[in-house]
Amino acid sequence: MKIYISQLLLKLLFAIGISVFFIQCGSDDPAREAATKSALKSTSEKKATRAPLPAEPVQPTLVDNIPISASSVTASKGSEVCISVTARQFNKIVSMQYTMKFDPKVLKFKEIKNFGLPGMGAQSFGARAAHLGILSYSWFDANVQGVTKPDGFKLYDVCFEAIGKAGSKSAFEFADRPVVIEITDAASQFYGIEAVNGKVEVR
Numbered sequence: 001m002k003i004y005i006s007q008l009l010l011k012l013l014f015a016i017g018i019s020v021f022f023i024q025c026g027s028d029d030p031a032r033e034a035a036t037k038s039a040l041k042s043t044s045e046k047k048a049t050r051a052p053l054p055a056e057p058v059q060p061t062l063v064d065n066i067p068i069s070a071s072s073v074t075a076s077k078g079s080e081v082c083i084s085v086t087a088r089q090f091n092k093i094v095s096m097q098y099t100m101k102f103d104p105k106v107l108k109f110k111e112i113k114n115f116g117l118p119g120m121g122a123q124s125f126g127a128r129a130a131h132l133g134i135l136s137y138s139w140f141d142a143n144v145q146g147v148t149k150p151d152g153f154k155l156y157d158v159c160f161e162a163i164g165k166a167g168s169k170s171a172f173e174f175a176d177r178p179v180v181i182e183i184t185d186a187a188s189q190f191y192g193i194e195a196v197n198g199k200v201e202v203r
Contacts, residue, residue, distance in 0.1 A: 060190040066090065066183050068098075068155075070172045070198025075162040080110065082159040083172050083198045090153065092146030092186040097138040098193060099175040104133040106164030107200055114157045117147060126179075136179040146186030164202045172198035 067088040075081035102109075109130035115121060119142050126136035135158070141147050164170065174181070174195040183191035 060182075062192045063189045064089075065192045065194035066093070066096075067194040067196070068174060069196035070174070072199040072201075074201045074203050077162050077164065077166060077202050079162055080159055081107075081162050081200055082113075082157040083200065084157050085155045086152055087149065087155055088151040090147070090149040090151075092148055093141070094144055094146050094184050094186055095138075095140045096183040097136075097179050098181040099177060099179045100135040100137065100158065101171075101173045101175050102133045102135075102160070102200075103164075103170035104131055106162070106168045106170035106202060107133075107160040108163045109135065110159045110161055112156050112158050114154060116149070116154045116156060118142075120156070129178075134178070138179065144186070160200065162200065162202045166202055169199060169201045172200065 069086050069088075071084045071086075073081055073083065109127060112122065112125050112135075115124075117139055120139050124137060124139045126138075129135075158172070174193055174197060181193050183193070185191070
Protein backbone atom coordinates (compact mmCIF):
# COMPACT_ATOMS: atom_id res chain seq x y z
CA MET A 1 0.00 0.00 0.00
CA LYS A 2 2.83 2.39 0.88
CA ILE A 3 4.54 1.58 -2.43
CA TYR A 4 1.33 2.30 -4.35
CA ILE A 5 0.93 5.70 -2.61
CA SER A 6 4.56 6.58 -3.32
CA GLN A 7 4.14 5.75 -7.00
CA LEU A 8 0.96 7.81 -7.12
CA LEU A 9 2.74 10.81 -5.56
CA LEU A 10 5.61 10.53 -8.04
CA LYS A 11 3.17 10.49 -10.98
CA LEU A 12 1.34 13.49 -9.52
CA LEU A 13 4.56 15.47 -9.05
CA PHE A 14 5.68 14.61 -12.58
CA ALA A 15 2.36 15.80 -14.00
CA ILE A 16 2.58 19.06 -12.04
CA GLY A 17 6.17 19.61 -13.27
CA ILE A 18 5.17 19.08 -16.90
CA SER A 19 2.27 21.53 -16.49
CA VAL A 20 4.52 24.19 -14.99
CA PHE A 21 7.07 23.70 -17.79
CA PHE A 22 4.47 24.22 -20.54
CA ILE A 23 2.95 27.20 -18.72
CA GLN A 24 6.39 28.85 -18.52
CA CYS A 25 7.15 28.09 -22.16
CA GLY A 26 3.84 29.52 -23.16
CA SER A 27 4.45 32.68 -21.16
CA ASP A 28 7.95 33.06 -22.72
CA ASP A 29 6.71 32.90 -26.31
CA PRO A 30 4.76 36.20 -26.22
CA ALA A 31 7.74 37.91 -24.58
CA ARG A 32 10.09 36.66 -27.24
CA GLU A 33 7.61 37.59 -29.96
CA ALA A 34 7.26 41.12 -28.54
CA ALA A 35 11.03 41.53 -28.35
CA THR A 36 11.41 40.32 -31.94
CA LYS A 37 8.75 42.75 -33.19
CA SER A 38 10.42 45.60 -31.30
CA ALA A 39 13.82 44.80 -32.82
CA LEU A 40 12.38 44.58 -36.34
CA LYS A 41 10.55 47.88 -35.86
CA SER A 42 13.72 49.57 -34.64
CA THR A 43 15.68 48.24 -37.63
CA SER A 44 13.04 49.40 -40.12
CA GLU A 45 12.96 52.84 -38.51
CA LYS A 46 16.75 53.13 -38.81
CA LYS A 47 16.56 52.13 -42.48
CA ALA A 48 13.82 54.68 -43.11
CA THR A 49 15.77 57.52 -41.50
CA ARG A 50 19.13 56.67 -43.09
CA ALA A 51 20.40 59.58 -45.19
CA PRO A 52 20.50 58.92 -48.95
CA LEU A 53 23.89 58.47 -50.56
CA PRO A 54 25.15 61.52 -52.46
CA ALA A 55 24.76 61.35 -56.21
CA GLU A 56 27.84 60.80 -58.31
CA PRO A 57 28.96 63.98 -60.09
CA VAL A 58 28.11 63.99 -63.78
CA GLN A 59 31.21 64.16 -65.94
CA PRO A 60 30.79 66.21 -69.14
CA THR A 61 31.44 64.47 -72.44
CA LEU A 62 34.64 65.75 -74.05
CA VAL A 63 34.58 66.37 -77.79
CA ASP A 64 38.36 66.79 -78.09
CA ASN A 65 41.55 67.93 -76.34
CA ILE A 66 43.20 71.34 -76.70
CA PRO A 67 47.02 71.05 -76.98
CA ILE A 68 48.63 73.14 -74.21
CA SER A 69 52.44 73.25 -73.98
CA ALA A 70 54.97 74.57 -71.46
CA SER A 71 58.55 75.34 -72.46
CA SER A 72 61.64 73.70 -70.97
CA VAL A 73 64.48 76.03 -69.95
CA THR A 74 67.71 76.19 -67.97
CA ALA A 75 68.73 78.84 -65.43
CA SER A 76 71.53 79.73 -63.06
CA LYS A 77 70.81 79.58 -59.34
CA GLY A 78 69.44 82.92 -58.14
CA SER A 79 68.37 84.07 -61.61
CA GLU A 80 64.87 84.66 -62.97
CA VAL A 81 63.49 82.09 -65.36
CA CYS A 82 60.18 82.19 -67.24
CA ILE A 83 58.19 79.32 -68.71
CA SER A 84 56.03 80.13 -71.74
CA VAL A 85 52.63 78.45 -72.01
CA THR A 86 51.25 78.14 -75.55
CA ALA A 87 48.17 76.61 -77.16
CA ARG A 88 46.94 75.20 -80.46
CA GLN A 89 43.49 74.47 -81.93
CA PHE A 90 42.11 77.42 -79.97
CA ASN A 91 38.80 78.00 -81.77
CA LYS A 92 35.90 79.99 -80.31
CA ILE A 93 36.94 79.16 -76.76
CA VAL A 94 34.77 80.77 -74.08
CA SER A 95 36.38 79.54 -70.86
CA MET A 96 39.27 77.48 -69.57
CA GLN A 97 40.67 76.46 -66.21
CA TYR A 98 43.24 74.07 -64.77
CA THR A 99 46.05 73.69 -62.22
CA MET A 100 49.81 74.07 -62.67
CA LYS A 101 52.36 72.36 -60.42
CA PHE A 102 56.10 72.73 -59.83
CA ASP A 103 58.74 71.86 -57.22
CA PRO A 104 58.90 74.68 -54.62
CA LYS A 105 62.32 73.44 -53.48
CA VAL A 106 63.75 74.30 -56.90
CA LEU A 107 61.58 77.22 -58.03
CA LYS A 108 60.16 80.21 -56.16
CA PHE A 109 57.14 81.81 -57.84
CA LYS A 110 57.50 85.48 -58.80
CA GLU A 111 54.82 86.55 -61.31
CA ILE A 112 52.74 85.76 -64.39
CA LYS A 113 52.91 88.17 -67.34
CA ASN A 114 52.48 88.63 -71.11
CA PHE A 115 48.80 87.69 -71.10
CA GLY A 116 47.52 86.49 -74.47
CA LEU A 117 43.73 86.51 -74.09
CA PRO A 118 41.24 89.40 -73.78
CA GLY A 119 40.33 90.03 -70.16
CA MET A 120 43.14 87.86 -68.86
CA GLY A 121 45.21 89.37 -66.05
CA ALA A 122 46.66 88.70 -62.64
CA GLN A 123 43.11 88.11 -61.39
CA SER A 124 42.91 85.05 -63.64
CA PHE A 125 45.50 83.22 -61.54
CA GLY A 126 45.58 81.92 -57.98
CA ALA A 127 48.92 81.90 -56.18
CA ARG A 128 47.89 81.31 -52.56
CA ALA A 129 49.42 77.84 -52.64
CA ALA A 130 52.51 78.86 -54.64
CA HIS A 131 54.70 78.01 -51.64
CA LEU A 132 53.43 74.44 -52.04
CA GLY A 133 54.16 74.43 -55.76
CA ILE A 134 50.56 74.96 -56.89
CA LEU A 135 49.13 77.66 -59.17
CA SER A 136 45.58 77.82 -60.51
CA TYR A 137 44.24 79.39 -63.69
CA SER A 138 40.70 80.39 -64.67
CA TRP A 139 39.71 82.58 -67.63
CA PHE A 140 36.32 83.52 -69.12
CA ASP A 141 35.40 85.46 -72.26
CA ALA A 142 33.14 88.25 -71.03
CA ASN A 143 31.54 88.58 -74.48
CA VAL A 144 30.61 84.89 -74.52
CA GLN A 145 31.31 84.85 -78.26
CA GLY A 146 34.43 82.72 -78.02
CA VAL A 147 38.04 83.62 -78.83
CA THR A 148 40.00 82.17 -81.76
CA LYS A 149 43.81 82.29 -81.88
CA PRO A 150 46.47 80.96 -84.29
CA ASP A 151 48.31 77.76 -83.47
CA GLY A 152 51.25 78.26 -81.14
CA PHE A 153 50.07 81.56 -79.66
CA LYS A 154 51.29 82.43 -76.18
CA LEU A 155 48.78 82.23 -73.37
CA TYR A 156 51.13 83.68 -70.72
CA ASP A 157 54.57 83.44 -69.11
CA VAL A 158 55.09 82.05 -65.59
CA CYS A 159 58.23 83.46 -63.96
CA PHE A 160 60.25 82.03 -61.08
CA GLU A 161 63.48 82.51 -59.19
CA ALA A 162 65.71 79.47 -59.48
CA ILE A 163 66.52 78.55 -55.86
CA GLY A 164 67.60 74.93 -56.29
CA LYS A 165 71.19 73.82 -56.26
CA ALA A 166 73.08 73.26 -59.51
CA GLY A 167 71.87 70.12 -61.23
CA SER A 168 68.41 70.20 -59.63
CA LYS A 169 65.32 70.02 -61.83
CA SER A 170 61.65 70.89 -61.54
CA ALA A 171 58.84 69.73 -63.78
CA PHE A 172 56.14 72.24 -64.72
CA GLU A 173 52.95 70.22 -65.06
CA PHE A 174 49.31 70.78 -65.93
CA ALA A 175 46.99 69.03 -63.48
CA ASP A 176 43.31 68.66 -62.57
CA ARG A 177 43.57 69.18 -58.80
CA PRO A 178 42.62 71.29 -56.95
CA VAL A 179 41.16 73.19 -59.95
CA VAL A 180 39.81 70.65 -62.44
CA ILE A 181 40.69 70.83 -66.12
CA GLU A 182 37.79 72.29 -68.08
CA ILE A 183 37.61 74.11 -71.41
CA THR A 184 34.39 75.15 -73.18
CA ASP A 185 33.60 76.76 -76.53
CA ALA A 186 30.81 78.98 -77.86
CA ALA A 187 28.74 75.89 -78.69
CA SER A 188 28.86 74.77 -75.03
CA GLN A 189 31.09 71.83 -75.89
CA PHE A 190 33.66 70.58 -73.39
CA TYR A 191 37.35 69.92 -74.04
CA GLY A 192 40.21 68.40 -72.11
CA ILE A 193 43.92 69.18 -72.38
CA GLU A 194 46.57 67.45 -74.45
CA ALA A 195 49.40 68.52 -72.18
CA VAL A 196 53.07 68.91 -72.97
CA ASN A 197 54.66 69.58 -69.59
CA GLY A 198 57.71 71.81 -69.22
CA LYS A 199 60.85 71.66 -67.12
CA VAL A 200 63.41 73.93 -65.47
CA GLU A 201 66.96 72.75 -64.89
CA VAL A 202 69.30 74.71 -62.61
CA ARG A 203 72.86 74.72 -63.89
